[in-house]
Amino acid sequence: MNESLVLTDDIAAVSKIPQFKANGVACDVRGKSDGRLDLCVVHSERPCAGAGVFTLNDVQAAPVVLTRQLLSTGNAMHGIVCNSGNANACTGDQGLRDAEKMSFETSSKAKAPQGSFLVCSTGRIGEPMPIGRIVSGIDNCVHTLSHLPDAAERASQSILTSDTRPKGCLVSWESEGHSLSLGGFAKGAGMIEPNMATMLAFLFTDVKMKQGLLQEVLSASVRKSFNRISIDGDMSTNDTVLLLANGASEQEISEKTPKALEDFHDAVDRACLDLAEKIVSDGERITKVVRLEIEGAPDDASAEKVARSVGNSLLVKTSWYGSDPNWGRLVHAAGYARVGVQMDSIDLFYEDAPALLKGVPQVENRERWKEVVSAERFTIRINLNLGIGCCTMLSTDLTEGYVDFNKSE
Amino acid sequence: MNESLVLTDDIAAVSKIPQFKANGVACDVRGKSDGRLDLCVVHSERPCAGAGVFTLNDVQAAPVVLTRQLLSTGNAMHGIVCNSGNANACTGDQGLRDAEKMSFETSSKAKAPQGSFLVCSTGRIGEPMPIGRIVSGIDNCVHTLSHLPDAAERASQSILTSDTRPKGCLVSWESEGHSLSLGGFAKGAGMIEPNMATMLAFLFTDVKMKQGLLQEVLSASVRKSFNRISIDGDMSTNDTVLLLANGASEQEISEKTPKALEDFHDAVDRACLDLAEKIVSDGERITKVVRLEIEGAPDDASAEKVARSVGNSLLVKTSWYGSDPNWGRLVHAAGYARVGVQMDSIDLFYEDAPALLKGVPQVENRERWKEVVSAERFTIRINLNLGIGCCTMLSTDLTEGYVDFNKSE
Numbered sequence: 001m002n003e004s005l006v007l008t009d010d011i012a013a014v015s016k017i018p019q020f021k022a023n024g025v026a027c028d029v030r031g032k033s034d035g036r037l038d039l040c041v042v043h044s045e046r047p048c049a050g051a052g053v054f055t056l057n058d059v060q061a062a063p064v065v066l067t068r069q070l071l072s073t074g075n076a077m078h079g080i081v082c083n084s085g086n087a088n089a090c091t092g093d094q095g096l097r098d099a100e101k102m103s104f105e106t107s108s109k110a111k112a113p114q115g116s117f118l119v120c121s122t123g124r125i126g127e128p129m130p131i132g133r134i135v136s137g138i139d140n141c142v143h144t145l146s147h148l149p150d151a152a153e154r155a156s157q158s159i160l161t162s163d164t165r166p167k168g169c170l171v172s173w174e175s176e177g178h179s180l181s182l183g184g185f186a187k188g189a190g191m192i193e194p195n196m197a198t199m200l201a202f203l204f205t206d207v208k209m210k211q212g213l214l215q216e217v218l219s220a221s222v223r224k225s226f227n228r229i230s231i232d233g234d235m236s237t238n239d240t241v242l243l244l245a246n247g248a249s250e251q252e253i254s255e256k257t258p259k260a261l262e263d264f265h266d267a268v269d270r271a272c273l274d275l276a277e278k279i280v281s282d283g284e285r286i287t288k289v290v291r292l293e294i295e296g297a298p299d300d301a302s303a304e305k306v307a308r309s310v311g312n313s314l315l316v317k318t319s320w321y322g323s324d325p326n327w328g329r330l331v332h333a334a335g336y337a338r339v340g341v342q343m344d345s346i347d348l349f350y351e352d353a354p355a356l357l358k359g360v361p362q363v364e365n366r367e368r369w370k371e372v373v374s375a376e377r378f379t380i381r382i383n384l385n386l387g388i389g390c391c392t393m394l395s396t397d398l399t400e401g402y403v404d405f406n407k408s409e
Numbered sequence: 410m411n412e413s414l415v416l417t418d419d420i421a422a423v424s425k426i427p428q429f430k431a432n433g434v435a436c437d438v439r440g441k442s443d444g445r446l447d448l449c450v451v452h453s454e455r456p457c458a459g460a461g462v463f464t465l466n467d468v469q470a471a472p473v474v475l476t477r478q479l480l481s482t483g484n485a486m487h488g489i490v491c492n493s494g495n496a497n498a499c500t501g502d503q504g505l506r507d508a509e510k511m512s513f514e515t516s517s518k519a520k521a522p523q524g525s526f527l528v529c530s531t532g533r534i535g536e537p538m539p540i541g542r543i544v545s546g547i548d549n550c551v552h553t554l555s556h557l558p559d560a561a562e563r564a565s566q567s568i569l570t571s572d573t574r575p576k577g578c579l580v581s582w583e584s585e586g587h588s589l590s591l592g593g594f595a596k597g598a599g600m601i602e603p604n605m606a607t608m609l610a611f612l613f614t615d616v617k618m619k620q621g622l623l624q625e626v627l628s629a630s631v632r633k634s635f636n637r638i639s640i641d642g643d644m645s646t647n648d649t650v651l652l653l654a655n656g657a658s659e660q661e662i663s664e665k666t667p668k669a670l671e672d673f674h675d676a677v678d679r680a681c682l683d684l685a686e687k688i689v690s691d692g693e694r695i696t697k698v699v700r701l702e703i704e705g706a707p708d709d710a711s712a713e714k715v716a717r718s719v720g721n722s723l724l725v726k727t728s729w730y731g732s733d734p735n736w737g738r739l740v741h742a743a744g745y746a747r748v749g750v751q752m753d754s755i756d757l758f759y760e761d762a763p764a765l766l767k768g769v770p771q772v773e774n775r776e777r778w779k780e781v782v783s784a785e786r787f788t789i790r791i792n793l794n795l796g797i798g799c800c801t802m803l804s805t806d807l808t809e810g811y812v813d814f815n816k817s818e
Contacts, residue, residue: 056745056747057741057744057745057747058743058744058745058746058747058748058749058750058751059740059741059743059744059750059752060744089737090737090740090752090768090770092752092753092768092769124737125737125740125741126736126737126740126770236741237741237744314723314807314811314815315815318811318812318815318816319815319816321812321816322815322816324816327535328498328499328533328534328535331468331499331534331535332466332468332498332534332645332646334467334468335466335467335468335469335646336465336466336467337467338465338466338467339467340467341467341468342467343468343499343501344501359499359501360501361499361535398723398812399812400809400812400813402723402727402812403727403730403807403808403809403811403812404809406723406724406727406728406731407727407728407730407731407733
């Protein structure tokens with residue numbers, strides 16, 4: 001770990017990354033004339049290497065299809081354009097034309113090469129895009145791009161849907177004599193999992209790196225962060241994580257600079273983990289965030305299955321909501337992951353307090369379990385004592401508020 | 410299909426099957442001294458062939474372990490004993506001894522061979538069994554076994570937990586000159602899926618059949634019924650379906666009597682489907698039952714994956730609760746089953762009204778979708794147009810009441 005690395009909570013982080021400009025504007029995507037910020041552009045005049053990680057859902061929204069295509073060309077990128085209020089998903093050929101129009105319009109207005117703006121959308125699916133208003137919004141946004149924090153804040157606000165607050169972070173570090181930075185913003189995904197609401201995260205950095213390597217770093221970081229709060233198979237049609245590197249620092253990072261590469265990887269890890277945690281903490285109507293640590297599984301993949309079984313169980317989630325230390329439901333859920341769990345091998349802890357040791361209830365700790373599970377944040381550790389596989393996952397409770405919130409759109 | 414086959418809603422069905430006796434008693438398993446019926450015995454003096462289908466959860470309750478063992482001996486069975494209020498799960502060696510004690514005590518009191526009573530339990534897990542009170546209950550129950558409908562009704566009431574009503578059915582049919590019958594009772598499983606509450610179903614018949622064949626018939630019927638309302642992998646530690654055939658009709662059914670075998674298979678299918686539907690309809694705090702028909706999948710297994718993705722999605726379930734015909738959420742969920750769904754191939758119908766044809770929204774039907782999804786029962790049909798695989802599944806909505814009900818025990 002690089003000792004110089006500093007992580008800051010900053011929704012205007014993009015304004016701190018050299019030579020990126022941003023802004024967020026209101027163009028009434030939702031057709032409610034409420035002045036809500038709903039479109040942003042981030043732009044670098046310097047050409048960027050771009051990397052992306054996308055939903056694995058069979059049904060992919062038009063902007064996902066387009067952005068994948070654009071990245072696959074290997075061309076330099078100059079920025080992103082994103083709207084909220086309409087996901088441009090399940091919108092057929094017209095949807096694809098609308099996504100292309102968004103990229104085209106942004107490139108033109110920003111005087112950047114065609115195909116150098118990546119596109120994201122989030123919101124209701126199956127509705128045609130109000131492309132006229134969006135194009136006006138793009139024109140307005142590109143005209144008002146700025147290095148100022150206010151503009152970056154507006155960008156991070158414009159992508160929100162059911163989020164209650166914008167989410168951003170900045171990572172700064174020293175590497176081989178250079179001051180480097182990485183930062184960006186994100187939006188959340190409802191109750192996260194097994195919810196299908198869209199998760200978006202946009203990261204920007206001034207390091208100089210080839211696209212292939214940038215993609216490797218981003219993919220590895222996403223596996224350990226965003227994919228620990230959302231099942232791949234449950235991803236929405238629009239989930240996207242993007243990383244643009246504009247090289248403004250002039251420090252080139254490659255396999256030939258292993259220390260600098262490691263530092264950069266740390267920085268991306270830290271930023272992804274931070275934004276992932278912010279997304280979970282802002283889940284729809286949640287009251288608790290629970291860290292699940294699964295250990296002693298036959299292998300890491302089995303540990304992940306157990307973590308997902310437990311973390312997604314409605315009965316487990318509702319018991320957390322009710323501050324009920326119901327270890328039986330946790331064991332039930334671990335058992336239906338079907339990785340060979342043996343009841344008489346399981347150790348289960350609420351923070352430091354054992355609830356089960358080798359499957360035997362430690363009932364003298366009952367008061368302490370209750371105390372732990374009554375907190376807003378706590379850790380449950382399950383050791384299956386079968387092997388060395390492990391997985392950590394963030395989960396949340398399930399509330400009446402969630403049901404009420406989602407019963408109609 | 411046998412035209413003579415008649416299905417009747419009957420919670421006292423077991424009293425109509427020749428030479429089975431039953432009763433249900435109160436023995437205060439829950440320790441609340443509330444007089445609630447919580448233990449039943451069903452007994453046949455004639456030896457029975459027995460078959461069972463069990464949870465696939467890695468963690469299996471003591472009665473499941475024991476009942477599997479007893480059936481695996483191939484010995485004749487004489488009945489079942491079942492308690493509610495305590496699942497005898499995650500109870501270690503003592504739990505297994507308690508389950509054995511229940512079987513032993515029932516066999517002794519009923520003057521049947523040792524090991525001829527199968528054992529089931531349902532209720533809270535991880536709590537030691539109040540075995541003294543249960544043994545007293547068994548003694549009391551065996552003493553008062555009866556052919557009368559009242560006693561059979563008490564049996565069907567005694568196994569309930571969060572169910573709001575007892576569930577039973579009787580199937581009668583003529584086969585090669587014999588009047589045959591099959592009937593029994595069941596208890597439900599909370600919100601069913603992905604809930605882990607226990608599902609129990611007990612069926613009894615007067616046909617004469619070898620154990621191996623009986624098991625084949627039951628396994629096949631369960632796959633098409635109970636397993637269409639509950640994911641195997643999500644089953645509770647205690648889920649059990651049992652079928653006892655005492656041969657009182659003297660009609661022997663085997664591969665050598667294909668017509669009679671087919672009739673019997675129909676009867677088991679009908680009974681299992683009926684009880685499965687009753688379980689779904691009595692899910693915890695549900696307001697709607699939705700029949701999902703998935704067609705045109707690459708194969709049946711893919712169709713089932715899609716049905717489960719859609720039927721288990723919290724966002725889909727909450728939208729049903731809100732009477733919101735949100736086909737976008739259905740398509741989302743179908744997409745994350747990851748069986749190769751192609752958006753521009755999907756047809757989706759709310760009852761008779763198309764919502765999507767080849768992926769194109771049929772918005773002129775919007776009012777009709779809304780009408781359909783506002784009903785208490787409706788069918789949604791999704792044709793993926795990829796192949797000939799199909800699957801029908803029953804699902805329910807998700808309500809604030811469910812969350813409230815389950816937030817503590």
